[in-house]
Structures are given as C-alpha cells and as structure tokens.
Amino acid sequence: DGGITQSPKYLFRKEGQNVTLSCEQNLNHDAMYWYRQDPGQGLRLIYYSQIVNDFQKGDIAEGYSVSREKKESFPLTVTSAQKNPTAFYLCASSMGQVVRYNEQFFGPGTRLTVL
Amino acid sequence: AQSVTQPDIHITVSEGASLELRCNYSYGATPYLFWYVQSPGQGLQLLLKYFSGDTLVQGIKGFEAEFKRSQSSFNLRKPSVHWSDAAEYFCATNSGGSNYKLTFGKGTLLTVNP
Numbered sequence: 564d565g566g567i568t569q570s571p572k573y574l575f576r577k578e579g580q581n582v583t584l585s586c587e588q589n590l591n592h593d594a595m596y597w598y599r600q601d602p603g604q605g606l607r608l609i610y611y612s613q614i615v616n617d618f619q620k621g622d623i624a625e626g627y628s629v630s631r632e633k634k635e636s637f638p639l640t641v642t643s644a645q646k647n648p649t650a651f652y653l654c655a656s657s658m659g660q661v662v663r664y665n666e667q668f669f670g671p672g673t674r675l676t677v678l
Numbered sequence: 679a680q681s682v683t684q685p686d687i688h689i690t691v692s693e694g695a696s697l698e699l700r701c702n703y704s705y706g707a708t709p710y711l712f713w714y715v716q717s718p719g720q721g722l723q724l725l726l727k728y729f730s731g732d733t734l735v736q737g738i739k740g741f742e743a744e745f746k747r748s749q750s751s752f753n754l755r756k757p758s759v760h761w762s763d764a765a766e767y768f769c770a771t772n773s774g775g776s777n778y779k780l781t782f783g784k785g786t787l788l789t790v791n792p
Contacts, residue, residue: 567721596779603687605768605784606722621779653721665772666712667780669721 566590567670569654574675576641576648584639584673586654593659595637596667599623600651609652612637613659641675649677680705682769684783691759692791699754699786701769709771711752712780713743716766725767728752739763764790 567588576582588595594613598606608621612631626645631637637656641648651674655667681704691697703709710729714722726737733745743754752769769783 569721603784606782608779611779651719655722665710665780666724666727669714669723671721672719674719 567654567656567668569652569670569673572671572673574673576675576677578677579643581640581642582675584641584652584654584675586637586639586670588635588637588654588656588668588670590656590668591634592656592668593634594657594665595631596655596657597621597627597629597637597639598653598655600653600672606653609639648675650675680709680771680781682771682781682783684767684769684786686786687784688787688789690789690791693761694758697754697756697759697763697788699767699769699788701752701754701783702750703752703769703771704750705771708747711743711745712770713737713741713752713754714768714770715739716768716785718765722768725754759788759790761790761792764788 570585596611597609600606607623609627610629612618615634618629618631628640653672654670657665657667683702685700712727713725715725716722725741726735728735728745736742741756745752766785766787768785770780772780
C-alpha cells in the first residue's frame with residue numbers, strides 16, 4: 564500500500580539534545596512538508612520541499628533543520644535551539660505542480676516530549 | 679495573504695443529530711478548499727475537496743460541503759452523526775498553481791453524546 568510513514572511514534576529527548584524525526588513516502592510525490600501541531604493552534608508549517616535537494620522555510624523554521632537528498636525521504640531535525648520542542652509533528656506529501664489543487668497526504672505523526 | 683477561520687472551537691452534538699461545521703476563508707480569487715479529519719493521536723485524513731465546478735461536494739464517511747462565494751464559506755455538513763465521527767476537523771485552503779502551501783484553520787473539536 565502507498566502511504567507516508569513516520570518514525571518513531573513517540574520520542575523522548577533531554578534538553579540540549581538534537582533529535583531527528585523520520586518521514587518516508589512511497590507515493591512518488593515531489594513535494595513534502597513538516598508541520599507542528601500544538602493544542603488549539605492548528606497546524607503550523609515548519610519546512611517544505613518542492614523537489615529533491617531543495618527546501619524552503621515555513622512559518623516557524625527557527626530551531627529546526629531538514630534535508631531532502633532522496634525523493635521519498637524528508638527527515639526533520641529538532642535542534643537544541645528550539646526553545647519549546649514538545650509537540651506533535653506531522654509530515655505530509657503532495658504531487659506538487661502536476662496537480663493544481665495540490666492535495667496533501669499526511670503521515671501518522673510523531674509525538675516529541677522533552678524531559 | 680490567505681487565511682482560514684473556523685469560528686467554533688468545540689461543538690457537541692447528540693448521536694443521530696445533524697452537524698454543520700463552519701469555515702470562512704479570505705482570498706481574492708477562487709480558492710482550493712479542503713476538509714480534513716483527525717482522530718486523537720493520528721494524522722489527518724482528507725474528507726473532501728473543492729476546486730471548481732459544482733459547489734456542493736460529496737466526501738467520504740457521508741460528509742458534504744458547500745462552497746458559497748458570496749459568504750466566503752465552505753461549511754461541512756452531515757445529516758446524521760455517528761459516535762465514530764468524534765474527532766477534530768480542519769478546514770484548509772491554497773491558491774493553487776505554484777503555491778504549494780496549505781493554510782489551515784485552527785480546528786473544531788467535535789464531541790458526540792450517546
């Protein structure tokens with residue numbers, strides 16, 4: 564079955580540590596996205612990538628970094644510079660410019676807790 | 679800039695009752711509009727989308743939504759709610775073309791009473 568996988572589902576981190584969240588898709592989508600979700604805040608865009616080896620900052624990129632070395636993979640690193648990293652992180656993908664309305668498909672999410 | 683407003687943070691309905699979740703958007707041209715549903719601790723699932731044509735769109739799980747340009751609205755409806763519909767619902771929009779980003783509302787939490 565085609566879809567998006569995120570791992571791990573739950574992640575615990577000590578303050579001052581960097582941590583990397585995995586996102587893989589086998590939908591052959593060009594575009595991928597990372598969102599952060601906090602209660603009552605909706606979804607806020609962290610980074611997005613329209614194509615391999617290219618990515619852009621979203622609305623809340625500070626304290627995060629990404630890479631896009633392969634079409635199917637878009638890992639997110641939460642650095643020690645992120646002041647309040649405890650949140651639910653969602654990865655998504657879309658076909659990109661091939662389809663005008665650019666519907667996004669979401670993974671199951673990773674819940675990160677900083678101890 | 680685009681924006682999406684979901685005026686209701688939390689709605690409670692009885693099982694079997696009808697449901698309407700409100701969504702208002704702010705965008706000059708015809709937007710592309712989406713409704714997503716999220717069960718607790720899960721990712722988002724697309725319920726339906728609108729990008730042109732018939733203003734009443736049908737989605738999965740018995741949901742429908744109506745695009746009203748005059749009111750800048752895209753409200754989600756269901757004639758009879760089931761307990762399994764309890765979840766959080768998000769309205770989203772993008773302007774299409776080379777704009778890859780979706781703008782989401784802050785969500786409406788639906789509670790279903792037995």
